[in-house]
Amino acid sequence: MTAHVLMLSSSRQGDEAYLEHARALIFTHLGDVRDLLFVPYAAVTQSYDEYVDAVSKALPECNVTGLHTIEDPATAVNNAKKNGQAIVVGGGNTFHLLSTLYANALIVPLKHAIADCTPYIGWSAGANICGQSIRTTNDMPIIEPPSFDALDIVPFQLNPHYTDYQPPGHNGETRDQRLAEYTTLNPTTPVVAIREGTALRLTDNQLTLVGEKDGFVFVGKEKKPIHAGDDLTKLLNSAE
Template identity: 55%
Template sequence: MSRQLLLCSSSKAGDSAYLEPVIPHLQERLKTAGSLLFVPYAGVGMSYDEYTARVAEALLPHGYHVKGLHNEADPEAAIANAEAILVGGGNTFHLLAQLQQLEFIEPIRAAVAAGVPYIGWSAGSNIAGLTIRTTNDMPIVQPPSFDALALVPFQLNPHYSDYQPPGFHGETRDQRLAEFMAVEPNTAILAIREGTALKIDGDDMTLLGASDGCVFKAGQKSVLPCNTDISAWLAGK
């Protein structure tokens, strides 16, 4: 089986309802409704039960039944046998720390390699990359390692924006990503704007949505075109 990934930039775009920009891509990704295993560990300001209930409420009208990984008696079996794995947004450091401490990294990798669809948004997309070193989040906890799921051979930066507010004197997103390029010039960062998503089928990849993204590599910033074959980045090119 080949990997089936949907890596969404955000759970909302503009004034949209919760998960509104995700649902059309999710429906296209999964084709049929079913039971989804939700990974809530990026949630910090709410309990895992509350987070799972919020996702379930948004997806139930579309025929999807959501259950939380944290409630599974045998979580590794639940991961291996999932119809699809959802990983929500929140704090990327907290998410990765929990996955590492609970030893769920390898089970998720194995499930994806076996063909279980993986759908993430925000932090859930960020951890699909090589590391979480290009997250936008504050390191409120310290994971044992920054190494992530490595489902794709590049870094991700969800919620990407190159807007600079007038009078703002802190570092911009581009400056932060340029800092990563300075220390890792040969590793690409795919930066995706809110409302867009990377769809990956095996060795094929497309950026879904109405906005182009950006690629940062070797000190250069280039356009990542939407609704176009961008599979070359899966080969590290």
Template identity: 40%
Template sequence: MRSIIIASTSTIHGSGYLEYLLDELKLHFKDTDEILFIPYARPGGISHDDYAKTAAKAFNSIGKSVKGLHEFDNPKSAIENAKGIFTGGGNTFVLVNQLYKNDVLGAIKNAINNGTPYLGTSAGSNICGLTVNTTNDMPIVYPPSFKTLGFVPFNINPHYLDPIPDSTHMGETRETRIKEFHAFNTQPVIGLREGSWIEVKGTELTLKGNLDARIFEYNKAPYELPTGADLGFLK
């Protein structure tokens, strides 16, 4: 049975890396002591090694060790053999580019569809949607495609940000950007606020965390969904 956590962010304001999710992660990864970490998104361009250390520190605190996918000679077999996978945030374009370069998207898809528990945060959540057309990141590299894992039949917008009242900046709001996405695409988009996540259990999709999420459907006014909502209708 698929078991996936698609989180808006790794870190909420005033709290440590993954801290707000640790109780959840104890349960989510209860059947393994070792997590395979995909460090490809490299926030701020840090090295795979340094990034894996950050992830390890958080997982060590719940008694689990972390091994970075970059440490393996054969990343495909590392994914096949993993008992739990975490893809961290950073730059979505850098992440997707590296996933294609190492040709591991198929292996991740198979592993997760066969029941390997998965955690994604930010960029690692973006890739759980149909495409990364709704990332907030700067396109600092050109990946071979924007198509991704499609664990959910819609797109994710992590770190969803409400319009800032009285802003004098003329750049587009997040809502404007997602509306623009729907001028060229039809799949729904879920705006996940920091602290929210989607829980996937088999075919059941549920909104979790303390906050509401903002839903954008093609040709429809955007609206709010409360936490706990069943997201199965969204396709």
């Protein structure tokens, strides 16, 4: 079996409504599936119920079930494919998301479900956890998970919400400088940086950048552009 994964950089693009830009990508990825098992654990300042409601309103064609409402979440993840569900993981704080996944013993079930071709969609934090670790997230470490190791669906790091904009007069490090810190210490591990409004799609063992904006791959001291529509399948062998 192979993974069928959509890793969206963000839930919004510019001033568009919640998930508006992502709807076409989401429904193409889902095919005929309309039942979503939604993981709201990245939420911190809104309740999980509020998060599920927001997704339901943005995707009214779908039946959205919050994983937090299920007594045995691991079994629910394991049975998602059998039940005709896609697994969807929303954005928020990546550290809180990963910490809660570990607390509920969901890392291994998620890995198995995705490897068994259960459709998976994640945006922002939900995309970040598809990489080897969450060490290239943009979020504050508001909670300490047992490990930074993530789902390792793709053998590289992700940086959603990528931007190379530097506000005038701002003297903090740029995103490129932050990513260079990672690649200096981990020179053989690529970091794929994707702009808002774009996504990485992994299906049939093929990895593609989708959307209308370009992104970048950072490796060691190099920053290489990648373009919308590019076949990035070679990155799936980056750990070899």
